[in-house]
Amino acid sequence: MATGWRRRRRHLGTEADRATFRTLHTASLASPALREGLTAGSAERSSKHLRQLLGAPAIALTDTAGLLAWDGSGRHHAEQTFALAKATVEGGATRVADRDELACIVASCQVRNAVVSPLVVDDRIVGTLQVFTDGATAGLVRAADEVAQWVSGQLELAELDASRTRLMEAEVRALRAQISPHFIYNSLGAIASFVRTDPDRARDLLLEFADFTRYSFRRHGEFTTLAEELRSVERYLLLEQARFGDRLAVTLRIAPEVLPVAVPFLCIQPLVENAVRHGLAGQGSGHITIVARDSDQSCVIEVEDDGAGEDPEKVRRALAGERASDGSDDSIGLGNVDARLRATFGDEYGLVVETAPGAGTKVIVRVPKFAPGVHA
């Protein structure tokens, strides 16, 4: 037993190796919090690991507006952190503060000096790392500088994550704004044509139109229920049918069990718009089928048209996010929906498109009934 232990310890390398491992491990403990960006919460969680990394009696993390977290002894110095941060932000480099700046009334206080390093993201100082000690050595200054740079790196990664999310949100916003002007003109035109002949229907259609736009321009919430999404699809189809009349036939088969499933906002509607456009292209009349059914732990939604179909290669490129070679933006909606489904539920939940020229198009969406963090 004892020899086994010793052998395993030897296997882990020399004392210096182990110190390196410990340091790396401590750093890895601090990084998840920092990857969320610089907030009071993330600073609170990472500060104790950072202090361990530096071996100092106390450290503080600030942003440019004030203290975020203090870890260690001498908490009565917390009020002075803002002044220290300000000096470093103005100076732009690591500086050492001495006892004059750290007026103290507690005799046993270990805080005599402070090393204040800036945290830099995209060439901009977003905060400071302040290391408090009873005597600042050149080594500590160097260590504080290195740790501050490592923290800056983590914060930059956080910024990258955030910008990726922002991009996704911007795409949703674009999708909202993408409600085609043609659809609005045509709907209003169709409604106008009913105003004299069938005023009641015109009034109903106008109300549907109002509800449809209210839903599509909704600002809050990344997710919605399938019921809400389908209700909007239903309004859209009512308006299109007012325009096309008998030329547009629609069949809907919805299993009531899947209506409460949470789905990304506007993930079905673009598919239906595509289906209407493709279904009516060519022969001038078309049949759209929308099916939502229960499939064990997931829910399957199929949008099918019997229209002209599409070149599979073109669809593949649209799903890969490339512009079509002829510049048409037919399938932008597809690519966007696909990307958002994958980002939300994982790569196995991407869109499936079955199509061929002349054979119609069928788009299949599969969403899990429950995914952690996804709720309408």
Added chain:
Amino acid sequence: MNGSAPSVVAVVLVTVATLAIGTWGLRFSRTTSDFFVASRTVRPALNASAIGGEYLSAASFLGVAGLVLVFGADMLWYPVGWTAGYLVLLVLVAAPLRRSGAYTLPDFAEARLASPRVRAASSLLVVAIGWLYLLPQFQGAGLVMEAAIGAPQWLGAVVVAVVVLVNVISGGMRSITFVQAFQYWLKLTALLIPAIVLLGVWVGDGAPNPADAAGGGDEGSLWSLPLGSGGAEGLYLTYSLIVATFLGTMGLPHVVVRFYTNPDGRAARRTTMVVLGLLGIFYLLPPVYGALGRVYGGDARPDVLVLELPQLMVPGTGGDLLAALVTAGAFAAFLSTSSGLSIAVAGVVSQDVFGRARLPGITAFRLGAVVAVAVPGLLALAAPNVGVARAVGLAFAVAASTFCPLLVLGIWWRGLTDVGALAGMAVGFLGSGTGVVYALGNEQTLGWGAALLGQPAAWSVPLAFATMVVVSRATRGRVPPHVLRFMVRLHTPEAVALDRG
């Protein structure tokens, strides 16, 4: 009595109808003119019928009457507990569980505690409880086949297992709300109409008091006493049964899945209210059979009393037809409950076992279904003599000792940690599991040891709660950081405008 033609026809009809509905389903198409999503959300009354249809199993349909016949009024605690379980569900769990958005119990565990290990443990428990619950369904089917057409006992179990498997694998009966709702009303009718006729016969005979009759089972005064016989042990058994059934309902895998179908927490509460009413009506009937059986069913076997009583009381074709109706109801009971449970178990097995093995979804689900049905089917063949209602009682005891603490503490206590939940579920499962193994291995015997093991809920449930609280307190640092936000989401009504993200 054996081999009556109407009963055969009834069994075949129910089987064929179930397969047909499973295969073709309610796949009627609609056009926009009469399609409104809003009108298709599942109303509480419909959903409640579906819950009733899935919930009322062989134990309710056959077991209760037999137990009342043999052991008397103390067995009324079974139907009382199975109904009152929904009261506890209504008060403590229904609305928050719906608001959590969880589709299965493992989902809830993962969302609440952010721990894959608790999820895995919950999945194991779902499978264990599902199998324990499926076992008596298959056994009951064997008994019914034997009583109705004189087939050997194993045949019924095999027939039901195969029908359920075919249905689940072919993708039918995916807990389709309409089908299950229909099953509730079929079961109610199948018990209600014969009960009315039999009560008429009984009144015609001068309404003899069942307690005075010389039928099988306990003496008259003991028969009508609503406590287990045997002094303090009897009292313990009664209380233990009450704890198991009151708290076990919320932990049944196929019940939680149904709550997901409610559009919001308020609808979940309303659904539970209606379920209480529907179950209350249904459970009035089996005790009537039990009591009448004491007067008329001298030589009927307890587990199939409901099937044999009509022919004993109404000789001739009338009795045969009533018996056929009851047999059809019993078969509906096996099929609907087993389908719901098999799907729940197959879902968990395919997701958490075969899904890991990177099998494609449909293959994984089919393999899961085979495992879900085959294991309890084989057990039913191997251990054919466990009382139907008692085995279901054990399933409730396991659910009450494991999922009940997880749900109640998870919903109402911020301090629950993943380690605490794991420890509590392990203790509860070991405690109640010991009881199950003991009960499956032994016929009921007397003495405190047998009472404590045979009906473990009264000590295993408090023990599981205590373990969860103590261990969670000891591992305070592991409380998930998002717990407050999750609590807000569980307990705030949907009508309140609030950022739930």
